[in-house]
Amino acid sequence: MTVGSQLKQTLAVLKGVRGTLRIYANQAQEEEAKKAYGEGLEELKAIIGDLEERLGALEMAEPQYKGS
Amino acid sequence: MPESLEILLRSLALFLLVFLVVRLMGKKHPAKMTPFTFVVYSVVAVIAALTALKVIENFILGLLALAVWTLIPLALDYLAARSKVVHDLLHGKETVLIKQGKIMEDNLKQARLTAEELLRDLRVKDVFNVADVEFAVLEATGDVNVLLKSDKKPITPHHMEWKVLPRTEPQTVIMDGNIINEGLTNMGLNHRWLEEELEKAGVALENVFVGQVDSSGEMYLDLFDDAVQLPQPKVRELLYGGLEKAQADLTKYALEVEGEEAKNMYAGNAEKLNQLLQKLRPFLLR
Structure with missing residues (x-):
């Protein structure tokens, strides 16, 4: 498995987590939980952004792996 | 007549x-x-x-x-x-039976309680050692209530300085195959949500004996047919596991990758994820 596809896998996991966190942030009854989920969501968005940028750079450098 | x-x-x-x-x-x-x-x-x-x-x-x-x-x-x-x-x-006053670890014999006599009875009442409260008791009081109703010495008290999350999630009471949304509207509205949910959850679990409404939604929005179902094994909600644990895996991945990439900038980016994000894990732990694992 190439670095690019590994990174894609990690990204997929993180995006799955992001989706679930978003549901929880909306569904949680306690103010404290709502806040924690919301903050977690924001942090996760930033991390995903970083990783996507890195993935873009990888694909530019090694176009043969694009889409794999 | x-x-x-x-x-x-x-x-x-x-x-x-x-x-x-x-x-x-x-x-x-x-x-x-x-x-x-x-x-x-x-x-x-x-x-x-x-x-x-x-x-x-x-x-x-x-x-x-x-x-x-x-x-x-x-x-x-x-x-x-x-x-x-x-x-x-009207109702009488409570009598102090044990104070600062010492049995108050006079009060005991006044309440017409024998040592035998006091020990029995303590045992009812799961106290077998008088030495463990700091304070005990005979209520007007005849109950004996006991305050243990602080080192004999059960450990609570407070002692361990653990952060635990406040949980509000669960709401019953299905009873005997019928939707309980009151429970749903208390949770801010609707029939559509319930239908979706039941579909996810793969059961029909008629087959559910009791359905309860906890404060985090997860539903527990008990079916009439006890032979059917329903997967219990594990989304939280899975979510935590996913985050942990991603964190490990990022740490690995940080070690493998060449180039200072990429290394720092991975390491920094791995650290951020680590902090996120710490923060969400009480909410996801319990």
Whole structure:
């Protein structure tokens, strides 16, 4: 498995987590939980952004792996 | 009027009356009554029975006695709620049995409690060692309540400085195959949500005996058919696991990748994820 596809896998996991966190942030009854989920969501968005940028750079450098 | 008819009518009237009176007297549990309340309830019961069976010939006289025995306790209850003196006079005061780890023998004698009985009452509270007790009090109801020495108290999350999630009460949304609308609205959910959850679990509404939603929005289902194994909600653990895996991945990439900038980016994000894991842990794992 190439670095690019590994990174894609990690990204997929993180995006799955992001989706679930978003549901929880909306569904949680306690103010404290709502806040924690919301903050977690924001942090996760930033991390995903970083990783996507890195993935873009990888694909530019090694176009043969694009889409794999 | 024939005798039987009269007794029937009297019984019916008193049944309703006593029902109302007991309701009016409040929600005190029979086992937790103080002697005074016990006497009041007993006298009300006896008067009602005697009047219903015509032992007290005059119905009006029976009602009169009943009125006295219900209205005066009600008035006293009213006063007791406002004045500690009246309350103590009516229901008695609690007696301190053990103070600072020492048994108060005088108080024990005053309450007519033997050492044997004290030890038994302590054992009821799961205390077998008198040495573990800091403070014990005999309530007016006869219960003994115990405060353990601080090093003998059970450990709570507070002692461990753990952060735990406040949980509100779960709401029952399905009972006997019927949707309970009150539970759903309390949770801010609707029928559509419930249908989706049931579809996810792969069960029909008719097959559910009890469905409860906890404060995080997860539903627990109990089916009529106990042979069916339902997967219990594990989304939280999976979510936490996913985050942990991603964190490990990023740490690995940081080690593998060449180039200072990419390394720093991975390491920084791995650290951020780590902090996120710490923060969400109490909410996701419990």
